[in-house]
Amino acid sequence: MSVFRYMMRTDSPKGFNSKSIPKSAVVAGGDLWLVVAAAAVIMVAGRAKLQWDQIIAHTLLLSILVLAATPIPKEPRKLHQFFQEDFLDLDLEMKLSPKVEVSDLMEELSRMRRENKGLHQRLRIMSGNYNALHAQLNDLKSKNDSAKERSQSRKRKAGEDYAEFINGTNSGTENAHQSTASDKTEDSSCKKLRETPNTMGKVSTIVVPIGESDTSSVVKDGYQWRKYGQKVTRDNPSPRAYFKCSFAPSCPVKKRVQRSAEDPRVVIATYEGDHNHFQPAASNSSHRTVNLSPSMVSSAPTWALDLMQPAASMHCEAKMPVRESETPMESQRCLVAQMASSLTKNPSFTAALAAAVSGSILDWTKTEN
DNA sequence: CGTATTTGACCTGCGC
DNA sequence: GCGCAGGTCAAATACG
Ligand SMILES: [Zn+2]
Numbered sequence: 001m002s003v004f005r006y007m008m009r010t011d012s013p014k015g016f017n018s019k020s021i022p023k024s025a026v027v028a029g030g031d032l033w034l035v036v037a038a039a040a041v042i043m044v045a046g047r048a049k050l051q052w053d054q055i056i057a058h059t060l061l062l063s064i065l066v067l068a069a070t071p072i073p074k075e076p077r078k079l080h081q082f083f084q085e086d087f088l089d090l091d092l093e094m095k096l097s098p099k100v101e102v103s104d105l106m107e108e109l110s111r112m113r114r115e116n117k118g119l120h121q122r123l124r125i126m127s128g129n130y131n132a133l134h135a136q137l138n139d140l141k142s143k144n145d146s147a148k149e150r151s152q153s154r155k156r157k158a159g160e161d162y163a164e165f166i167n168g169t170n171s172g173t174e175n176a177h178q179s180t181a182s183d184k185t186e187d188s189s190c191k192k193l194r195e196t197p198n199t200m201g202k203v204s205t206i207v208v209p210i211g212e213s214d215t216s217s218v219v220k221d222g223y224q225w226r227k228y229g230q231k232v233t234r235d236n237p238s239p240r241a242y243f244k245c246s247f248a249p250s251c252p253v254k255k256r257v258q259r260s261a262e263d264p265r266v267v268i269a270t271y272e273g274d275h276n277h278f279q280p281a282a283s284n285s286s287h288r289t290v291n292l293s294p295s296m297v298s299s300a301p302t303w304a305l306d307l308m309q310p311a312a313s314m315h316c317e318a319k320m321p322v323r324e325s326e327t328p329m330e331s332q333r334c335l336v337a338q339m340a341s342s343l344t345k346n347p348s349f350t351a352a353l354a355a356a357v358s359g360s361i362l363d364w365t366k367t368e369n
Numbered sequence: 370c371g372t373a374t375t376t377g378a379c380c381t382g383c384g385c
Numbered sequence: 386g387c388g389c390a391g392g393t394c395a396a397a398t399a400c401g
Contacts, residue, residue, distance in 0.1 A: 228374090228393070233390080242392070
């Protein structure tokens, strides 16, 4: 929250006073934050081309979060003080002369510690509110989705598009079968497998770039496979090969490999089931970590992107879609992981972190001397 | 000779 | 019931 306020502070370098606050905002602090949140959301929405209902929803959410986390005085005079004190903090820091005494520094340090503690508390409250709202949103979404699903399930014939089937492992109960991008005739088997309960283990599909001259269509994923069949499928000139895992005799894992009808430079490998043995050493640690071509990332938005993520964030982001079974603890962990990953990806954050670490090391060496 | 691959036959489910 | 398409089996074949 403080970051947010400091950001505003940089936007108005001469500082806040009550004159610069709209009269409507002075009436109540909540209105001010509503106005601020609305302005922020509208700015973002202009770039993201959001709809108005989305803008309103985001504005309300943002203002609720801000209000929940920030004890803003309601009286205009106190509000004025509040901004004066809070937004002039940075100026105090900037005006520190080189001859500042140690006691001042210590005081500043303790003040910052207090502020840090307060920020921690606010963050906790915010994340709690976020979780509650998220759960509520998920609930509403799932209700909405189930209603839609019921009305559309009868209309919906085949023709699962590529983006849907590429998400095989994402949705546990559905998408038990995958096919090539243009293969709309496999809908019968899609239906067939969709009706069966999810007892055959998880199914995942990967797209592996392969040389056009390479006719073997072998996906090197580290396991040993025995080919037990080959079929020519409709709508695809290249045959589909069927493999069983031969590393362990009792291993139930199967895979189907077929060149894409649209792009013969890639093969689509569909894995079915879980290995009941350790993974033999391999060039690619597993089928989930096989690198994907950039072209496939663009055409396979969710799962393909997840494959490109590091393991930690992949675990999280792959599960981020709304799940009713998701516990608050899990979602919180995911939230933390997301925050951490977004922070570590942020170069300014890493620079600030490096500066802080080096500064503390310097301080430490000074105190040691 | 043992193992892996090939390939035609067979099975199963679905739509008509 | 028939035809179609996908999946699997197993005898034949290839290979080291
Ligand atoms: Zn296996």
